[in-house]
Amino acid sequence: MGRVEYAVISLRDDTYLEDIQETLGAFFDIGVNQWGVGGEALAEAFLASGIAREFERRNPVFVAGKSALDLLQIAAPFVAATDEPPQEARVSPSEEYWLGWILGFYQVRTGRPYRQVLDIVPFDELLGMYYPLHEAPEAKFVEVLDARLAAAPLPTRLKRQRELCGITQEELAEQSGVSLRSIQMYEQRQKNINRASAETVYRLACALHCSMEGLLQF
Incomplete structure (x- = not known):
């Protein structure tokens, strides 16, 4: 790299x-x-x-x-x-x-x-x-x-915050209501979380006890 x-x-x-x-x-x-x-x-x-x-x-x-x-x-x-x-x-x-x-x-x-x-x-x-x-x-x-x-490749903020909370992708999907596949794609950078709907980012942020900005990539 x-x-x-x-x-x-x-x-x-x-x-x-x-x-x-x-x-x-x-x-x-x-x-x-x-x-x-x-x-x-x-x-x-x-x-x-x-x-x-x-x-x-x-x-x-x-x-x-x-x-x-x-x-x-x-x-x-x-x-x-x-x-x-x-x-x-x-x-x-x-x-x-x-x-x-x-x-x-x-x-x-x-x-x-x-x-x-x-x-x-x-x-x-x-x-x-x-x-x-x-x-x-x-x-x-x-x-x-x-x-x-x-x-090292830069991990997404979503992945880092999820790991900090000690939960799996499956648990995050259940707690946030965001599909497991979407979470996987955001973490793997196959989808850009910056382009996700405000509701999706809000649901993830609430489940991970962080701000919405804390999940966006800059």
């Missing part, structure tokens, strides 16, 4: 780089290890809540003006958790902290949206890069992740 192309943000100012890395590191460390939310679910909430987009824009209100605890409160409505996010927490040098820290570095250096990364490489697989890359130069992580992204 050919090299994956993506737009690089022209803004190369590193003014907020440390803020981004430290805040995202704490966000994933506290969210997983102290709040008890699964990494995949927290990563999806990071995307669905709009936090990821604000960090891509380097919005100072978010990257410098909000703590990890503030961000977890914003993400909370997008997480199926019985408990509220912690009000106080101590950040630890965990693998999850490293992943948030290095993903912040990667996004600033490459300009690639977080959604594109997490749609291709699941959270747990990224976390598995901790050994041996946590002691390697940051540029090595960029090199390795770029190669991983270029080698």
Whole structure:
């Protein structure tokens, strides 16, 4: 498969780089290890809540003006958790902290949206890069992740959200009322979900507990 192309943000100012890395590191460390939310679910909430987009824009209100605890409160409505996010927490040098820290570095250096990364490489697989890359130069992580992204086909958002919910195509068809064949064709890109009726996308989004936009391909 050919090299994956993506737009690089022209803004190369590193003014907020440390803020981004430290805040995202704490966000994933506290969210997983102290709040008890699964990494995949927290990563999806990071995307669905709009936090990821604000960090891509380097919005100072978010990257410098909000703590990890503030961000977890914003993400909370997008997480199926019985408990509220912690009000106080101590950040630890965990693998999850490293992943948030290095993903912040990667996004600033490459300009690639977080959604594109997490749609291709699941959270747990990224976390598995901790050994041996946590002691390697940051540029090595960029090199390795770029190669991983270029080698993999991009899964549809529909498939990723279905797998995140832990249901089969058959179960999704039953819960949404959308035919199994249509779901299979959307996931295999034989049919373009962007051209599906609003009702079809709405039914799928309701069954998968996500926004309609979250299922469209861009």
